[in-house]
Structures are given as C-alpha cells and as structure tokens.
Amino acid sequence: MSITITAFERSPDGGKGLARDTRVRWALEEVSQPYEVRLVPFPALKQAAHLALNPFGQIPTYEEGDLVLFETGAIVFHIAEQHAGLMPGDANARARAVMWMFAALNSVEPAILELVTARLLEGDKPWREARMPLVENRLRSRLDQLASRLGEADWLDGAFSAGDLLMVSVLLRLRPSGMLDEFPNLAAYVARGEARPAYQRAFAAQLAVNTRA
Amino acid sequence: MSITITAFERSPDGGKGLARDTRVRWALEEVSQPYEVRLVPFPALKQAAHLALNPFGQIPTYEEGDLVLFETGAIVFHIAEQHAGLMPGDANARARAVMWMFAALNSVEPAILELVTARLLEGDKPWREARMPLVENRLRSRLDQLASRLGEADWLDGAFSAGDLLMVSVLLRLRPSGMLDEFPNLAAYVARGEARPAYQRAFAAQLAVNTRA
Numbered sequence: 001m002s003i004t005i006t007a008f009e010r011s012p013d014g015g016k017g018l019a020r021d022t023r024v025r026w027a028l029e030e031v032s033q034p035y036e037v038r039l040v041p042f043p044a045l046k047q048a049a050h051l052a053l054n055p056f057g058q059i060p061t062y063e064e065g066d067l068v069l070f071e072t073g074a075i076v077f078h079i080a081e082q083h084a085g086l087m088p089g090d091a092n093a094r095a096r097a098v099m100w101m102f103a104a105l106n107s108v109e110p111a112i113l114e115l116v117t118a119r120l121l122e123g124d125k126p127w128r129e130a131r132m133p134l135v136e137n138r139l140r141s142r143l144d145q146l147a148s149r150l151g152e153a154d155w156l157d158g159a160f161s162a163g164d165l166l167m168v169s170v171l172l173r174l175r176p177s178g179m180l181d182e183f184p185n186l187a188a189y190v191a192r193g194e195a196r197p198a199y200q201r202a203f204a205a206q207l208a209v210n211t212r213a
Numbered sequence: 214m215s216i217t218i219t220a221f222e223r224s225p226d227g228g229k230g231l232a233r234d235t236r237v238r239w240a241l242e243e244v245s246q247p248y249e250v251r252l253v254p255f256p257a258l259k260q261a262a263h264l265a266l267n268p269f270g271q272i273p274t275y276e277e278g279d280l281v282l283f284e285t286g287a288i289v290f291h292i293a294e295q296h297a298g299l300m301p302g303d304a305n306a307r308a309r310a311v312m313w314m315f316a317a318l319n320s321v322e323p324a325i326l327e328l329v330t331a332r333l334l335e336g337d338k339p340w341r342e343a344r345m346p347l348v349e350n351r352l353r354s355r356l357d358q359l360a361s362r363l364g365e366a367d368w369l370d371g372a373f374s375a376g377d378l379l380m381v382s383v384l385l386r387l388r389p390s391g392m393l394d395e396f397p398n399l400a401a402y403v404a405r406g407e408a409r410p411a412y413q414r415a416f417a418a419q420l421a422v423n424t425r426a
Contacts, residue, residue: 051361051362055362066305067308067309071315073315077311078308078311092279095282098290102285102290103269103284105315106285106286107271109323110326113323114327117351125340126340130340131338145269145270146268148264149268
C-alpha cells in the first residue's frame with residue numbers, strides 16, 4: 001500500500017529540517033520505504049479537510065490504505081513496527097526504545113518548546129528579558145540529566161532505534177538557540193544522527209520543497 | 214513476574230491523583246494485574262539509585278524481572294501490550310490508540326504543563342497577570358480542537374483504550390484551574406474515565422498512601 005504524508009507547503013524554518021515531517025521522512029528512509037508528500041498551504045491546516053486528518057491542524061499526517069494517523073510519535077512507531085530497522089528484536093530492548101520515544105516527546109520536547117515559545121511567541125513582551133533565564137535554566141536541568149544518562153555512548157540504549165530518531169530530532173530544535181553546544185556529548189549525539197544516510201536523504205527532500213522556485 | 218512501581222512518599226497534590234503513578238496504577242487495574250509500590254522520599258529522587266531507574270529523577274518507574282522502564286506513556290504502553298483490556302485487536306484501531314497516547318502526552322499535556330508552570334513556578338513573578346491570558350488562550354485553542362474531535366462520543370476512537378486512559382489523566386490536571394468546565398464534553402469525558410472501577414481503585418490506592426498517618 002502506498003504511503004502519503006503531509007508537509008508544510010512552505011516550512012516556517014525555510015528548510016532547516018525542524019518541521020516534523022522531517023522526522024517521518026527520516027523514519028521512512030531508515031526502513032527504505034517510498035512515500036508521497038502532499039504539501040499543505042497554511043490556511044488549509046485549519047480547514048475541515050485537513051482537520052479530519054489531524055484535529056490539531058498540524059503536519060505531518062500519514063495515510064496508508066484505510067489507516068490515517070497524525071502525531072509524529074505514533075507515525076514513527078507505526079513505521080518502526082511495520083518494517084525492520086528502527087526497533088530492536090529483543091522484547092525488553094524494544095520496550096526501552098519505546099520508552100525513549102516517549103521520553104523525547106514528553107520529557108525533553110516540552111522544555112524545548114517552552115524556550116521556542118518564549119523566543120518566538122513572547123519575544124516582544126516586556127517580561128522577555130527577566131523571564132528567559134528561568135526558562136533556559138529549566139531546560140538546562142533537563143538537558144543535564146539527559147547528558148548524564150547518555151554519557152559517552154553513541155546511542156541511548158545500544159543500537160540506534162526510533163527512540164534515538166525522535167530524541168535527535170527534538171534536540172535539533174535547540175540548535176538555533178546555541179544551547180545544544182553547552183552539552184558536548186549531546187551535540188555529538190545529534191551530529192551522529194544527522195550523519196546517517198537516511199537523515200541526509202530526509203533532510204535533502206524537505207530542503208528541496210522549501211527552496212524550490 | 215512481579216511488578217514494582219515507584220510513587221512519591223508524599224505527593225505534592227496531597228492525594229488528588231494527579232501524580233503520574235496514578236496513570237500506571239489505573240492501567241494495571243484495567244488489566245487486573247497486581248503490583249507492589251515502593252515509595253520514594255523527595256531527596257531520593259535526585260540520588261544515584263533512583264536516577265539509575267529514571268534519569269529525569271521522577272516517578273513512576275516500573276520494574277518487572279530484568280525490565281526497568283520510566284516514562285509513564287511507555288509504561289502504560291508496555292502494560293497494554295502484555296495484557297488484554299487497553300488495546301483494540303484490530304491493527305488500524307491499535308495504531309490509532311497509540312496515536313491518542315502520543316497526542317495526550319505531546320499535543321495536549323505540554324499546553325497544560327505551561328499553565329501549571331505559570332501558576333506554580335512563576336505565580337509570584339511580576340509578569341504573572343499580563344502573561345496568564347496568553348498561556349490560557351494557547352491552551353484553550355488546543356482544548357477547543359480536542360473537544361471538536363471528541364464531539365458527543367464516549368471515547369476518542371470507539372472503545373476505551375490506553376489512549377483514553379492517558380488523555381483523561383492529562384485533562385485531570387486541568388481541574389484545579391477550573392478550565393475543564395469551559396468544555397462540557399471534555400468534562401463529561403473525564404468524568405466517564407473517573408467513573409471506571411479500575412480508575413476508582415487506582416485513585417483509592419494513591420489516596421491511601423497520601424492520607425496515611
């Protein structure tokens with residue numbers, strides 16, 4: 001069955017790979033599955049046709065036969081379950097890979113989103129300067145914990161998994177802030193993710209969309 | 214194999230059921246699995262023994278034989294995979310149940326956490342009054358979208374699933390703010406979750422911990 005995902009017609013980041021379709025593209029490239037992309041203009045995100053696919057009016061969505069999914073974590077999980085390459089075979093290691101998927105999205109990304117919100121949505125507010133150190137320090141303490149756990153390992157739990165794919169993707173959102181470089185082992189971890197051929201193909205594909213004439 | 218989870222020795226909410234061990238207790242009650250609870254005093258959360266179980270220094274954790282998990286979403290998912298009662302049998306419906314698990318934790322909970330942070334961690338800051346409406350309105354727009362998708366249905370995708378368990382648990386965190394009552398169908402959805410016998414048993418168990426002499 002053919003796979004169709006949605007992506008922004010023009011990503012707000014201009015092709016830096018931070019829009020969430022890159023995560024799904026990366027997963028599909030890791031398992032060597034072809035896919036189609038339907039580009040969605042901004043106004044259409046909040047219209048009925050797209051809300052039927054994703055009630056939160058976001059990209060990406062995933063369509064495969066009768067199955068329609070939204071929520072990047074769930075899409076990546078579905079891909080990882082259907083095809084070899086993103087989940088370990090051992091049952092306990094698989095449960096831990098799922099654990100790191102949830103950790104990326106529920107324990108790390110919210111603290112990063114808080115920083116993104118403070119910079120982008122509240123960057124012009126009078127409290128920006130006084131509040132930013134609080135937001136940054138909450139995020140730093142979370143990144144400290146993650147850096148301690150990762151240590152000098154290449155990946156979070158032995159072999160690369162869907163958990164690493166999401167954690168690297170989440171940490172990439174930090175790069176514009178410069179904060180990633182405060183944690184050298186996390187920066188190296190992200191670089192290892194970006195160096196994977198599947199990531200390179202995913203990044204190039206989203207860049208082509210965002211730099212076309 | 215016996216199951217051991219961790220919980221706060223004293224929950225900051227005094228037994229309102231908002232600490233995340235309630236979510237895991239609820240899942241275990243839905244699938245009728247017995248479990249042990251190890252209570253963790255606050256200072257121990259940041260000590261090496263607990264950080265080995267959960268690098269973010271939080272509860273709950275889950276131990277079952279050689280398997281150690283943190284991250285509530287992953288624990289609930291593991292329970293739902295091992296035992297009947299929290300996942301539909303149909304493959305597509307199962308993928309959608311996982312989708313709602315991720316939606317609860319990545320698309321709904323971060324907006325609620327932002328409100329909790331604004332009230333508890335930044336409640337004494339000079340920007341509180343001016344900033345609160347922004348935080349509340351971001352959350353309202355997300356809840357509006359969820360309420361539109363749920364409509365008059367009992368559960369998010371047909372039968373009750375692990376997706377509903379997490380979504381109800383996340384929405385419960387809104388109750389102290391009064392904002393849940395702005396969305397009558399979401400309030401009714403939460404009440405349906407709370408009325409389940411398994412939830413009642415989980416709630417009573419955490420309350421007993423937090424009201425003991």
